[in-house]
Amino acid sequence: MQKELAKAVVFDIGNVLIGWNPERHYDAVIGPERRKALFEAVDLHAMNDTVDRGGDLAELTATLAEATPEWRDEILMWHRDWLTMAAPAIPHSARLLRALRARGIPVFALSNFGIGTFDIACRAYPVLTEFDRKYISGHMQVIKPAAQIYEMLEADSGLSGAELLFTDDRADNIAAANARGWQTHQFTAPEGWAARLVADGYLTAEEAA
Structure with a gap:
């Protein structure tokens, strides 16, 4: 029936x-090993959850980059390359x-x-x-x-x-x-x-x- x-x-x-695969984009740009280290050190997905709850991506990436200067460029990449990741x-x-x-x-x-x-x-x-x-x-x-x-x-x-x-x-x-x-x-x-x-x-x- x-x-x-x-x-x-x-x-x-x-x-x-x-x-939607940020890891794939980061692997292509900075290599899998550095990407793994980045994602272990910085919870980018948690930051993105805050964006998904209404937060501003540019502000959140800038704040996180300032707080984590050793990964500054890679964190800012989440904002700069967002559309490339959403593909x-x-x-x-x-x-x-x-x-x-x-x-x-x-x-x-x-x-x-x-x-x-x-x-x-x-x-x-x-x-x-x-x-x-x-x-x-x-x-x-x-x-x-x-x-x-x-x-x-x-x-x-x-x-x-x-x-x-x-x-x-x-x-x-x-x-x-x-x-x-x-x-x-x-x-x-x-x-x-x-x-x-x-x-x-x-x-x-x-x-x-």
Whole structure:
């Protein structure tokens, strides 16, 4: 028996619609060994979590660089090269988003993303402007996997539980959605997400190609 279709499909952004792998960029620029030493000495991901809660990336990197002068240039690189780290585009995922909307299925974003960095990403990747609703953590001042951010989406959209189908690359974010009764798909590649959308009846195989 085919399950009931959700009333909206919710996309994470990083590693679903666009790449997000700072380590890969640092490896290319300063080499894996120095990158490993940097990430052990400086919690850049914690700083980025603060950005995703609404902090200013330029201010936060400048403050951290001043406090950690031995890694100053590498810390500032997080701001200077941010768009290079938020790459590449994942075109198949963009096609799936557009195919869903063409079917009349509302598509939302639920993403840990800074306010300023999301604006930069939208200019670089126009597909990020095409959501029916955008739930961006920087504006919401809470990040996944905190239950509050899922609650806020439900309250704003009027949807909950099985009325939402959510894809995200991180297991902890998926687990938090599952705990609220959402339908979920852990994203590993667009082909798997496409197969799920076809299997559940949202798209035909041709539409999901």
